[in-house]
Amino acid sequence: MPATDNKMIRVKHISKRFKKTLAVNDVTLAVEKGVIFGLLGPNAAGKTTLIRILCGIIKADQGEVLINGLSSQKAKPVFGYVAQYFGQYEGLTVWENLEFYARMYGVTDKKRLDYLLQRYDLTQFKDLLAGTLSGGYKRRLALACALAHDPLVLFLDEPTAGIDPLTRKRLWDDFYQLSAEGKTLFVSTHYMEEAQRCHQLAFMSAGTLVAKGSPTDMKHTLGDKRVYTSILPYQPEVQTALQKMAGLILVNQFGNELRIVAQNNVKKEQLEETIATIIQQIIELDETEPNLEDAFIVLTQNQTSPATNRR
Amino acid sequence: MIKAIIKKELIQLRRDPRLVALIIIMPLILLTLFAVALKLEPQNVRMAYVDQDRSFFSHMIKTGLWSDAYFDLYAVKNKAQIIEEIRAGHAKAGLYINSNFSYLLTENKQPHIQFFVDGTMPSLTTTMKYHSNSATSDDISSDMYFSDADADNVVIAQKPFIMDTRILFNPEEKETWFFLPGVIGVLIMQIALILTGITVVREREKRTLEQLLVTPMSRTSFIIGKLLPYVIIALLDFYFILLAGWLFFDLPQPSSHGLLFLLALVYVAVMIALGLLISLISSTQQQAMFIAIFIIVPSILLSGFIFPLEAIPDSIRPVSYAIPFTYFVDIIRGLLIKHTHFIDLANAYLALTGFALLFVGMSIIKFRKTL
Numbered sequence: 001m002p003a004t005d006n007k008m009i010r011v012k013h014i015s016k017r018f019k020k021t022l023a024v025n026d027v028t029l030a031v032e033k034g035v036i037f038g039l040l041g042p043n044a045a046g047k048t049t050l051i052r053i054l055c056g057i058i059k060a061d062q063g064e065v066l067i068n069g070l071s072s073q074k075a076k077p078v079f080g081y082v083a084q085y086f087g088q089y090e091g092l093t094v095w096e097n098l099e100f101y102a103r104m105y106g107v108t109d110k111k112r113l114d115y116l117l118q119r120y121d122l123t124q125f126k127d128l129l130a131g132t133l134s135g136g137y138k139r140r141l142a143l144a145c146a147l148a149h150d151p152l153v154l155f156l157d158e159p160t161a162g163i164d165p166l167t168r169k170r171l172w173d174d175f176y177q178l179s180a181e182g183k184t185l186f187v188s189t190h191y192m193e194e195a196q197r198c199h200q201l202a203f204m205s206a207g208t209l210v211a212k213g214s215p216t217d218m219k220h221t222l223g224d225k226r227v228y229t230s231i232l233p234y235q236p237e238v239q240t241a242l243q244k245m246a247g248l249i250l251v252n253q254f255g256n257e258l259r260i261v262a263q264n265n266v267k268k269e270q271l272e273e274t275i276a277t278i279i280q281q282i283i284e285l286d287e288t289e290p291n292l293e294d295a296f297i298v299l300t301q302n303q304t305s306p307a308t309n310r311r
Numbered sequence: 312m313i314k315a316i317i318k319k320e321l322i323q324l325r326r327d328p329r330l331v332a333l334i335i336i337m338p339l340i341l342l343t344l345f346a347v348a349l350k351l352e353p354q355n356v357r358m359a360y361v362d363q364d365r366s367f368f369s370h371m372i373k374t375g376l377w378s379d380a381y382f383d384l385y386a387v388k389n390k391a392q393i394i395e396e397i398r399a400g401h402a403k404a405g406l407y408i409n410s411n412f413s414y415l416l417t418e419n420k421q422p423h424i425q426f427f428v429d430g431t432m433p434s435l436t437t438t439m440k441y442h443s444n445s446a447t448s449d450d451i452s453s454d455m456y457f458s459d460a461d462a463d464n465v466v467i468a469q470k471p472f473i474m475d476t477r478i479l480f481n482p483e484e485k486e487t488w489f490f491l492p493g494v495i496g497v498l499i500m501q502i503a504l505i506l507t508g509i510t511v512v513r514e515r516e517k518r519t520l521e522q523l524l525v526t527p528m529s530r531t532s533f534i535i536g537k538l539l540p541y542v543i544i545a546l547l548d549f550y551f552i553l554l555a556g557w558l559f560f561d562l563p564q565p566s567s568h569g570l571l572f573l574l575a576l577v578y579v580a581v582m583i584a585l586g587l588l589i590s591l592i593s594s595t596q597q598q599a600m601f602i603a604i605f606i607i608v609p610s611i612l613l614s615g616f617i618f619p620l621e622a623i624p625d626s627i628r629p630v631s632y633a634i635p636f637t638y639f640v641d642i643i644r645g646l647l648i649k650h651t652h653f654i655d656l657a658n659a660y661l662a663l664t665g666f667a668l669l670f671v672g673m674s675i676i677k678f679r680k681t682l
Contacts, residue, residue, distance in 0.1 A: 055525045076527035087522030104526040145522075 008033045008153055008184040009054065014063035016049055023049040024060070025207035031186060031200065033152075036179050038198030039188040042300060046207040047188040048084060051157045054186065055081045067153055077105060079153040080146030084161065086138045090131025094122050094141055097130050098148060105149035116144040119174075136167040143174075154178065156187045160194065172197055192293045205300035219290045225249060227294055228260045228271060228285040237278050245274060250298050260285070261294050329594070333601050344609060344627065353438060353621035355383040356403045359396040362386070363410035372408065372424065381442040393427055397479055399655035400645065403429045403621065404439050416471060423473045430481030431648045433489055435619040440476060480649045487560040492643040493616040495552045496636055499545045500582055500610060504603035507541050507586025512593045530678060538583050545579045566650035574642050577663045581635045584670035591677040610636040635666045 009031040016024040023046045031037040041047050052058045054065055056072030067075035088097045098113050107113075117123045120140035125133060130141055139159065146154060156175075160168045172194065175185055179199075187198065195201055196215050203211045203218070211221045232238070234253050242251045242260065250261035260271060268285055275283050324331060358376065362369045376382045382404065387396055393405035405427035415422035428439045481488050514520040523533070553571075556562035565571040585606070593599035610616075613623060613630055614637040623631055631637050638659040645651030645659075 052521075057521055057524050076525065079525075081522070081525040083518065083521050085518045087518045087520075089519055090517070101522075101526070104523070104528055142522075 006033045007031065008035075008068060009037070009186060010064075010066040011054065012064045012066075014050070014053055014060045014065065016046075016053060016058070016060050018049075022207050024053065027063070027204075027207075027209050029202055029209060029212060031184055033184055034179055034182050035199045036175055036185045036187060036197070038195045038201045039186065039204055040190065040192075040195045040201055040296060041188070041204030042190060045204040045300070047204055048157055050204070051081075051155050051186070051188055055079070055155055075153075077149065078151055079155060080149065080151040081155045082139075082142045082146045082157065082159055084157040086130075086142060088130050088138070088141055088145055091129060093127050093129055094133070095126045097141060098144055101145040102148035107149050112150070113148065116147060120144045136163055139163060139167075139171070143171075147178075151183070153184045153186065156185060158188055158190070160189065160191065168194075192291075192296065195296075196292055203296055203299050210299045211295070215292055218292055218295050221295050222261065222290045222298060224264045225290070225298075226262050226264055226266070226268075227288050227290045228262065228268060229288045230258050230275075230283055230285045231256050232258045232275070232279070232283065235279060238275055241274055241278055242271070245271075250294065250301070252294070252297065259294065261290070261298055327595065327598070330598055330601065333598065333605065337601070337605050341608065344630065345612065347624060347627055353435060353619050354380055354624070356381060356435075356439060356442075356619075356621045357401060358382040358384045358404040358406060359387045359393045359402040360384050360406040360408070361388070361390055361393060362406075362408045364408050364412035366413040368413050368416055369408045373406070376406065376443065379442070390425075394479060397427060397429050398645075398649050398651050400641065400649075400651060401655075403435065403619075404443075412472070419471075421471065421473055423475050426474050426476045428476065428478050429649075430478040430484055431489060431644050432619055433481070433484040433486055435621070436478060436481075436484055443474065443476065485561070487556070488562060488648055489644075491552065491556040491560060491562055492647050493614075493640050495549055496578065496639040496643065497607075497611060497616070498548055498552065499579060500607055500636060502545050502548060503541060503579065503582030503586040504589060504606060505586075505600065506544075507538065507583050508589040508593070508599040508603045509596045510537055510541075511587065511590035512596055512599045515594070516596060534587070534674075534678065538587060541586070542579055542583055545583065546575055549575045549579070563647055565646040567646065567653070570653060570656075571643075571646055573660070574639070574646065574663075577660065577667055578635070578639050580667040581663055581670060584667060584674055585635075587674045588670050588677065591674060610634050613637070614640050616640050632662075635663060638662045638666075 007030045009029075011027055011029045014024055014027045015022065025046075027050060029037075039047050039050065049058070053060045054067070054072060056065075056076065065072050068078050070078075089100070092100065094117070095113075098116065102108065102113055114123075117126060120143060122137065122140055122144060125137060130138065133141060143156075143159070159175075160171055163171065175187070176197075179185055187194070189195060199214065201211075201213065201215055201218055202209050211218055213221075233256055238258070239251055239253070242248055245266070247263040247266040248260065249263065250259070252259040252261075262271065268287065272283055272285055275285075360373065362373065373384055377384055384406070385402075387393055390407050393402070393407060396402040397405055405425075407425040407427070409422065409424070412422045412424065426443050428436050428443075430436050478484060511520070514523065528536075553562070557564070586603070589599050589602045589606075593602060609630070612618065613627070614634050615631065616636065620628070620631055620637070641659045642656050642663075645656050
């Protein structure tokens, strides 16, 4: 039965337990056609497990997955999957790999494969063994293989992990292209700037989806909490002192930038005073708009005590 | 530096409890098995006899053969049946004593008795011939001299009777006839267990399995696609070695090419299915290799391929019968060398078919659980 609405992926109350850990905890989400959906979460949040369930590699203990209105098993011809690790055959050439995956989907159209080689800059490496490719080209080959059958949906598990910035940009340009072609992309990542580029986002933490929405929606999940920023070199004493204050949710240091997320009852002057007494210097905090990282860290941290972060 | 590497290797090994268990348990099992099993001295070798004389003297010969527990005698109806019993594999040796034995003996006319041995296994043939001497030893023959009071004194040097030995099926006792058919089985076992044994586990280790599992392939096509190449390689190997045997080693033609092909099919099926099972239960290629060798070594030693089954004590014999290769050896020697009738090989064929069904069934169950 094809999808009656424009939801390409529908996930209802999925749970999966591995012995003691609840890897995926009652996840419900829906992704519309043509959307790039980002699944953002720290390592071990359950992102890979969720993607594997969506792709039908592992079975969920509970819940339902519909891709284009069909179960994962039945929907296999309409989606592609690029695993986190290179899963093509290192002992086969680029062309042989592509041909193999195409044939697994019954695709024999050589023109399509040539087009994919060209699209992913692989034509020159056509006859090289896949194992000899660099990390970036391995990823391109994996993408090409996953697209051989021109799927409607593409699942990408951390597609840019360990990839240089330039290749990463190119891959993302391509993801937009694919989305413009009407394909639905489900991408897991832990890069903020990549999350920023997704149309829709879900934050995952310890198996649970803690927030869903567009990147803008996500920033607003902080509600009436205030975000302050100032240029200040890293000083551990400042962090320690701020953590002791009531009403502070997050103290985050990016190089020379200090970011503080606080409840709205915490006064700006109060913060400035605390910092000033430590650094023996007058300091001015600016109130600013929350960014995705603020929201992400606040939502995924253990919310009983303020976290400190330094990058 | 070396120390650090050694330490790392040991840590890695320790983290693979199954491999550690295999490393510890395998020598224990092999040791017990072989310490008990490989006596190399056959016992209770079945011997079909026909004693038409039924005299005190013929009985002495039989007792002589029986007494050191090497031969286990049982009576059959006639001479032709002795050969058929050996052909069918029920007996390895035979004894024929003619009805005029005691008469000729008392007449000092040196009667002949016939001793038949199965020549398919030259090492066993040799020891059987050696042990048959107990029938003609002095202990027995000393009471068989009869002097004629009227005749001149003769020097008692002549044997009172003569035992003729007839080697059946492989009269020239060619070792190649004995080894070659078994070697085919060993080779197929290696191809099947080692090549097939790593085929699935390699995909798992290299993470290609995950990428494969999202394609719409059915489990059946995965298994068939994985196994068929090895089935064909194994079958080609089967006939390749046979051809070499026929061309260069004078190996006899089988009693039936159809039955030979059936054997090839069933045996290859058993081994490939077993290989697949190994691949499914192993989590690393190392484990798969280890299990494969763990199966191959006892198969070679306990199947009757090198040492006769008669040399394996009763307590270990069930192990021999739990080895598919045992039935292969039995059938292929039967077909090529003894031209055994199908009816006498039917049980062995059935056993192999049973193994094939068992391993295929277990693979399917295991496959459903893991993938």
